[in-house]
Amino acid sequence: MRGLGIRKLKSYLMISLITTVSVLALIPIFHLITSVTLKGVEVISRNFPNIFFDVRPIPGSKEVGGIGPYIVGTLIITSLSIPITLTISVLASLYSSEALSRFERSIGKYTRLFTHMLIEFPTIIIGLTVYGLLTSINNLFNINIPRFSLLAGTLALIIIVTPYVYSQVEDALKSIPSHVREAVYSLGVTRVKAAYILLRYIKPALYASITIGVFRTISETAALLFTAFGSDHYPILDSQILFRPIGTLTLAIYNFALSPYENWIDLSWVAAFTLLVMSTTLFVISKVLSRGR
Amino acid sequence: MVRLLSSGKLSNKAIVVILAVIIVVSVSSLMYVNIIGRTPTTTATTTTTTTTQPTTPGRVYVVMGGATFVNPQMQAWIKKYMESVDASAVIEYQSIGSGAGEAKFIDRALDVGVSDVGISKVGYEKLVNSSRKFIQIPLIAGAVAITYNLPEWNEGVCGPLRLTGEVVADIYLGKITYWNDDRIKSLQVERCRDLLPRKEIVGVHRSDGSGTTALFTTFLSKISREWFEKVGYGYTVDWPRDKLGLGEGGKGNEGVTAKVKATPYSIGYVEVAYAIQQNLPVATIRNKDGNFVIPNVTTIAATLERAAPELPPPEAFWGDLPWSYMYREGVNSYPIVGTPVAIIDLETSIEKLDVIKKFFRWVLTEGQKPENVVEGFIPLPKAMAEKALQYLEKIPSKG
Numbered sequence: 001m002r003g004l005g006i007r008k009l010k011s012y013l014m015i016s017l018i019t020t021v022s023v024l025a026l027i028p029i030f031h032l033i034t035s036v037t038l039k040g041v042e043v044i045s046r047n048f049p050n051i052f053f054d055v056r057p058i059p060g061s062k063e064v065g066g067i068g069p070y071i072v073g074t075l076i077i078t079s080l081s082i083p084i085t086l087t088i089s090v091l092a093s094l095y096s097s098e099a100l101s102r103f104e105r106s107i108g109k110y111t112r113l114f115t116h117m118l119i120e121f122p123t124i125i126i127g128l129t130v131y132g133l134l135t136s137i138n139n140l141f142n143i144n145i146p147r148f149s150l151l152a153g154t155l156a157l158i159i160i161v162t163p164y165v166y167s168q169v170e171d172a173l174k175s176i177p178s179h180v181r182e183a184v185y186s187l188g189v190t191r192v193k194a195a196y197i198l199l200r201y202i203k204p205a206l207y208a209s210i211t212i213g214v215f216r217t218i219s220e221t222a223a224l225l226f227t228a229f230g231s232d233h234y235p236i237l238d239s240q241i242l243f244r245p246i247g248t249l250t251l252a253i254y255n256f257a258l259s260p261y262e263n264w265i266d267l268s269w270v271a272a273f274t275l276l277v278m279s280t281t282l283f284v285i286s287k288v289l290s291r292g293r
Numbered sequence: 294m295v296r297l298l299s300s301g302k303l304s305n306k307a308i309v310v311i312l313a314v315i316i317v318v319s320v321s322s323l324m325y326v327n328i329i330g331r332t333p334t335t336t337a338t339t340t341t342t343t344t345t346q347p348t349t350p351g352r353v354y355v356v357m358g359g360a361t362f363v364n365p366q367m368q369a370w371i372k373k374y375m376e377s378v379d380a381s382a383v384i385e386y387q388s389i390g391s392g393a394g395e396a397k398f399i400d401r402a403l404d405v406g407v408s409d410v411g412i413s414k415v416g417y418e419k420l421v422n423s424s425r426k427f428i429q430i431p432l433i434a435g436a437v438a439i440t441y442n443l444p445e446w447n448e449g450v451c452g453p454l455r456l457t458g459e460v461v462a463d464i465y466l467g468k469i470t471y472w473n474d475d476r477i478k479s480l481q482v483e484r485c486r487d488l489l490p491r492k493e494i495v496g497v498h499r500s501d502g503s504g505t506t507a508l509f510t511t512f513l514s515k516i517s518r519e520w521f522e523k524v525g526y527g528y529t530v531d532w533p534r535d536k537l538g539l540g541e542g543g544k545g546n547e548g549v550t551a552k553v554k555a556t557p558y559s560i561g562y563v564e565v566a567y568a569i570q571q572n573l574p575v576a577t578i579r580n581k582d583g584n585f586v587i588p589n590v591t592t593i594a595a596t597l598e599r600a601a602p603e604l605p606p607p608e609a610f611w612g613d614l615p616w617s618y619m620y621r622e623g624v625n626s627y628p629i630v631g632t633p634v635a636i637i638d639l640e641t642s643i644e645k646l647d648v649i650k651k652f653f654r655w656v657l658t659e660g661q662k663p664e665n666v667v668e669g670f671i672p673l674p675k676a677m678a679e680k681a682l683q684y685l686e687k688i689p690s691k692g
Contacts, residue, residue, distance in 0.1 A: 055372070056368060056372070058368075058369045058372060058373075058667065059365035059368065059369060059667055060365070060570070060667050060668045060669070131402075135400060135402075144401070146356075146402075147397075147400070147402045148356055148358075148387075148397075148402055148403070225389060226389070226393070226397070229356070229358070229385075229387055229389075230387045231385055231387075232368065232371075232385070232386075233375075233383050233385065236352060236383070240354075244354050245356060245385055245387070255364070255387075255388060258361070258545055258547060259364070259365055260365075260546065260547070260564075260566060260567040260570035260571060260669070261365055261570060261667075262570070264365070281316075285312075285313065
């Protein structure tokens with residue numbers, strides 16, 4: 001029975017090793033969450049609740065200031081780009097996974113290839129591409145579309161996030177068992193109706209991919225540098241809003257964290273905490289929604 | 294919590310919908326109240342300051358961007374200007390870097406671009422060739438501080454470390470390797486010379502392109518022929534000390550600071566504002582008159598006062614301006630000084646130009662007063678600010 005003892009020992013050793021490694025892997029995440037929360041809450045408590053409405057303080061002064069414009073900016077740019085992103089990506093994934101004819105299938109194939117390539121692109125390049133595209137449009141038609149604008153930022157975000165949502169939804173559609181799909185089509189309904197039924201079938205996955213899309217949108221920085229540009233003022237809600245720069249939480253973190261001034265660095269913690277809360281809320285909502293039925 | 298709720302009579306869906314509605318309504322109402330609550334105050338000031346201009350549809354929006362270095366000062370100016378002088382227009386400044394500031398200005402994406410060292414030769418030629426109309430003005434002064442990590446050094450007894458431009462150049466060239474090199478030793482006060490250890494010097498520099506590097510290498514180029522020929526100056530250079538394995542790069546001022554703090558026997562350069570905020574040890578540098586000076590308001594202003602008459606005309610090439618700032622004569626002059634330069638597009642709309650002119654006029658007068666200058670920045674000397682004010686008159690205005 002000696003052999004069995006050694007086997008058991010080996011198994012225990014292995015299990016404890018795996019446990020340690022997985023705990024080690026989780027440490028950075030816990031550290032991130034706790035440090036952002038602790039520091040964020042500490043700074044927020046100094047100027048609550050005005051910290052969520054005020055504008056940036058004079059650097060190096062005693063003021064705490066706030067991140068109001070960046071919250072509003074993030075909400076605006078997200079609510080502008082997400083509906084378009086979702087429409088494009090859900091329709092495209094339906095097209096490429098439910099293709100019937102050979103022609104449709106080949107288009108679907110190239111769509112898939114192209115989006116997978118697009119996902120790998122560094123986002124700053126997409127930002128610069130949008131900038132360059134608008135520049136050449138301006139030069140071509142001799143007009144002046146402002147390149148540092150909400151419009152450009154939204155465009156860049158749509159290009160970045162669509163491939164993510166697309167591949168998530170497409171994977172989910174592909175995972176539908178063939179008997180279900182056959183059953184749906186054998187009902188003799190229109191293709192639109194069939195697509196609707198299939199989408200309902202993958203509802204939890206759909207919610208998850210929407211969440212991923214929103215995550216990706218609110219956390220993007222690099223692509224916004226030369227498109228949305230950033231702003232430290234409350235956006236003016238008029239007809240020109242699309243053509244003016246807009247600030248986001250991520251750009252605020254980027255700008256404030258790199259400055260030498262204590263009160264600006266503190267604000268970047270608050271912005272990071274706000275992002276954390278936003279994404280956690282979203283995560284919980286999507287979990288609950290997808291569990292709904 | 295979710296499980297707890299779902300055990301009740303309400304369905305999950307209903308709870309989520311209710312929660313979502315509550316959150317959205319509360320957040321949006323708070324935002325709404327806040328923004329609306331602000332509007333009357335701003336319109337009130339608008340009507341009192343500009344009585345001739347009743348609510349023009351669409352506020353004028355000026356987009357400026359560029360150097361990271363001046364960002365804190367620009368934000369402070371914009372905030373004060375919009376709060377206390379003129380709230381009718383919106384002025385935006387974003388720190389996208391000096392290089393991007395120049396490039397996007399050439400692209401006409403910015404109304405005003407700001408660069409640490411003035412526009413480059415290539416950029417200037419592009420502007421001239423496309424016959425763009427623009428003017429340039431200095432905004433504020435700053436300097437580069439040399440910081441070090443020398444555990445043996447007792448600042449209380451010996452004072453700050455003393456260095457010369459030649460020695461710094463030779464350190465970064467790799468010609469001076471050890472801290473107890475005779476050339477460093479001989480600069481220090483007698484009683485502290487033996488504190489310098491026989492340790493290799495680690496030369497820390499910026500790994501990203503930066504105006505701070507441009508100023509620092511311009512200084513070294515002006516003072517050391519060998520540096521000028523072998524390395525030269527610019528936003529990024531090839532660091533000879535790196536090739537010897539004795540140099541390290543750090544991203545941004547904060548990267549250099551962290552590297553210097555973590556590496557004993559290292560030396561590095563950062564903006565003065567950064568050194569002051571982070572309480573770094575700062576070396577004194579020998580100036581042209583042979584005095585060892587520390588960067589502060591007096592010494593930096595002393596340099597600029599001497600350079601003021603050499604300020605080029607507003608449309609000329611300003612890229613050589615930093616060269617004329619470095620290593621100036623004068624008892625107190627600190628040798629590594631720079632002024633960020635704003636380049637203003639004269640081809641934007643007259644409404645924007647009006648706002649730009651008023652704003653920069655305020656910056657060059659009220660903005661240079663101590664209460665409006667952020668710690669670590671140094672106001673322009675009077676002669677220079679006045680010259681810049683004359684340049685501003687070239688901007689066409691409504692009247």
